[in-house]
Amino acid sequence: MAGLAASFGSGAMTNTIGDLEEADLFLVTGSNTTETHPVISTFIKRAVVLQGKKLIVVDPRRIVIARYAERWLRPRPGTDVAWLNGMMHVIVAEGLYNREFVEARTAGFEALQKTLEAYSPAAVEKITGIPAAELAEAARLYARAGRASIVYCMGITQHTTGTDNVKSLANLAMLCGHIGKPGTGVNPLRGQNNVQGACDMGALPDVFSGYQKVADENARKKMAAAWGVGRLPTFAGMKVTEMMPAALAGKLKGLYIIGENPAVSDADLGHVEKSLRRLEFLVVQDIFLTETAKLAHVVFPSACFAEKEGTFSNTERRVQRVRKAVEPPGEARADWKILCDLAARLGRPLAYADERAIFEEIRAVTPSYAGITYARIEEEGLHWPCPNEEHPGTPILHREQFTIGKGVFHAIDYRPPAEEADADYPLFLTTGRVLPQYHTRTMTGQTEGLNELAPESFVEISLEDARALGFDDGCLVRVASRRGSITVRLKVSPNAVQGTVFIPFHYAQAAANRLTNAALDPVCGIPEFKVCAVRLEKAA
Amino acid sequence: MSQQTQTLTIDGKELEFTPGETILEVARRNGIDIPTLCHLKRTAPTGACRMCVVEVQGGRALVASCAMPAAPRMVVATESEKVIEARKLILQLLLASGNHNCLVKGSDGKSYDDYLARLRKAGGNVQPCPAWGGCRLQELAWRYGVTGGRFSPTPPRYPIEDVNPFIVRDFGRCILCGRCVQACNEIQVNQAIHFGYRGAKAKIIAAGDRPYRESDCVFCGECVQACPTGALTEKDARNAARPGETRRVRTTCAYCGVGCQQDLHVKDNRIVKVTGVEGAKPNLGSLCVKGRFGFDFVSSPERLTRPLIREGDSFREASWEEALDLAARRLTAIKEKSGPESLGVLSSARITNEENYVAQKFARAVLETNHIDHCARL
Ligand code: SF4
Ligand code: SF4
Ligand code: SF4
Secondary structure: OHHHHHHHOOOOOOOOOHHHHHOOEEEEEOOOHHHHOHHHHHHHHHHHHHHOOEEEEEOOOOOHHHHHOOEEEOOOOOOHHHHHHHHHHHHHHOOOOOHHHHHHHEEOHHHHHHHHOOOOHHHHHHHHOOOHHHHHHHHHHHHHOOOEEEEEOHHHHOOOOHHHHHHHHHHHHHHOOOOOOOOOOEEEOOOOOOHHHHHHOOOOOOEOHHHOEOOOHHHHHHHHHHHOOOOOOOOOOOOHHHHHHHHHOOOOOEEEEEOOOHHHHOOOHHHHHHHHHHOOEEEEEEOOOOOOHHHOOEEEEEOOHHHOOEEEEOOOOEEEEEOOOOOOOOOOEOHHHHHHHHHHHOOOOOOOOOHHHHHHHHHHHOHHHOOOOOOOOOOOOEEOOOOOOOOOOOOOOOOOOEOOEOEEOOOOOOOOOOOOOOOOOOEEEEEEOOOOOOOOOOOHHHOHHHHHHOOOOEEEEOHHHHHHHOOOOOOEEEEEOOOOEEEEEEEEOOOOOOOEEEEEOOOOOOOHHHOOEEEEOOOOOOEEOOOEEEEEEEOO | OOOOOEEEEEOOEEEEEOOOOEHHHHHHHOOOOOOOOOOOOOOOOOOOOOOOEEEEOOOOOOEEOOOOEOOOOOEEEOOOHHHHHHHHHHHHHHHHOOOOHHHHHHOOOOOHHHHHHHHHHHOOOOOOOOOOOOOHHHHHHHHOOOOOOOOOOOOOOOOOEOOOOOEEEOHHHOOOOOHHHHHHHHHOOOOOEEEEOOHHHOEEEEOOOEOHHHOOOOOOOHHHHHOOOOOEEEHHHHHHOOOOOOEEEEEEOOOOOOOOEEEEEEEOOEEEEEEEOOOOOOOOOOOOHHHHHOOHHHHOOOOOOOOEEEEOOEEEEOOHHHHHHHHHHHHHHHHHHHOHHHEEEEEOOOOOHHHHHHHHHHHHHHHOOOOEEEHHHO
């Protein structure tokens, strides 16, 4: 979420789930909301269907939420910066932008304005395939709405231009002043239940909890003192997408993986497996023997969410309680306990009486969590930042001013995706989730009923493309990219549009990520899962 | 709030109200319990079941309090004789409208075993009701001393539909209150079910009267949670536990980032059912198919129960002592030989904040590496 942080000073959802219903218009892009964040989609659907609010969906697939939309725009995959610049071009050219807001609260407008000149709707149509008139109309709807909320997800971030895409969304919101009020904002929906919390807690290479920079000497001193250690490492930490190549190169020799299954979820899969195999020592701590755990030297059995106390922070920065309902199976232990047990053996004990004691330490060293206590969130979670125990929490960010002071416009030019459809690989592939499954299915795969609803991988294709290729619904096809190939069942669907096919990434047996491109966003290190070029052949 | 406060009288108490509030809302706000069946929060009142009728002084007929706006100087009685008679009649008719055998031969709700015994004696179709002890209709029948039997029960007109993994639709136990229809259309907006047919043939149908599986139903289960009777129940929970036998533990969903608040219903150290926490933010009681039905993994026999140590191409079980010692030894050896820069930690978006915090502390303060990340980029 580096894009949002660069624009506003904070990378999190600016508004809350509940206040979505106050918007007059939604712009949903790169989010298959009904399948990946089903309960959030109910807020949007209610507003649209029962209160007559407007919805614009911009997505390469005709996803379910597009049924409720006033307008569905279909860009070619990987052209988000172009259509966003196009919308802003119209808004500036027609004087529909919020001058007052731009002058009072932002910086960098002139440079943006210059860049936008080249992005007339007609020029953008050539890049994106979105008809010029439709784009202009969508731009007017967004700009004129009393309150407009932007909702996005991995469809925006999982590109080599992911950071640019996010900055462009932030540009659009600032241009129209649709931020800092209920029913507005730029709202990234986090995919996994505690991604927000993992980031907040400093499970990132460059920051401690609360986004306190490791590079900042004062922060390092403060943490070292709190932790009772002499000094803390200063070298630049690697992102997961850098750790894998480092492992392959033999530079990273020992890896400790907790509750993740990168052997299935990583882009360009074959490469991850190879990297993990190169490690001198791999520890995996999980609730199941996942594909990744199978590569480990030591596997620790851990307790799942229902077997321990603690907190999760949801996509709207709300810190909520997790409670123990059942005992862990066999000798499984809570993840924190395992780490503490190991630390003791490594000569640097970490000792806590219980989860609450850990949370108290978090509060003590993390300003944005300082005011949150287990007692305060017994009934209802609080939104950080919450600096002290009297503070009510912060449902809406950037009300009076942005976290960084003035909001920053970024003048960004369109860059094509790392790979485009061509003669050899004529179709775009995009990947994503389906409603009944979750991530690599370690959890959902255990519920028979969910498997019954979504039993196997498939490639979703439009009727037109299927006909042109002479394939029947339900036949087995080989999908090949420059990196590999998988065999899956063909599913002709009205959700697909000509030229783009879709494969869910949940299934290890026919892992879509064998096909995807490991080309990374230079800032975020997020792989380009959402676009690559493929070819379909009859399965042998 | 309006400039001058307005008041009405309910059961002898003078109560303030905001224009637009219904009698039911004012009563509930003041702790007066007017019983309802079809009323569903956050949806438009339908007044279909008429369970919430009250007597308004000066009015000729009883009125449905869920739909009647409060008015100044109104005088309302919520449990007058007339009201109680009307409710009893409604309950008797509802109980006779299908297979509501919970009150069979004077079963008084005190003992499930007694209920089963009476059912067996009664013969015929003796399937016990899975909602026994957790049914609003049954609860109200007890409250008003209604025992059924005044009208003879109607045999179910439609067979049970359960050709899907999660939800059983027992039309014989449906009282056509419409809560499920409202839940599906006005809360989840999945628009999968509606009222079909007319009069005595009335039925809640999906997609031209087809099974849920062949409709737009996405198995969010909102309708099940809304159903006041045993007409819609969770398939798995039917056999696992009866209402009342479980302990509820409130927690946060383990799947996506919405962070829905849910109650885990636990019996014998096992989760048997999950429901949304009514009224709690952010989800206000709603869940999706994963949050509601995807809990089998917790008690899966494939869960890891002991530490494993690699031996060649396979694993052997080990004690915690041995596995921890081995990990400590190997990590220390790498650190000493190649430096902390050669060690990394991948934490998880699925473990708690407390654990992520400990993981980064473990990386930085114990292993002394900044190579720590989680997999959300993937
Ligand atoms: S499960 Fe959900 S989608 Fe299906 S009928 Fe019930 S409320 Fe509607
Ligand atoms: S199925 Fe349940 S909620 Fe739906 S109408 Fe029948 S009794 Fe009411
Ligand atoms: S119930 Fe569904 S929408 Fe809610 S948090 Fe769980 S997975 Fe997400």
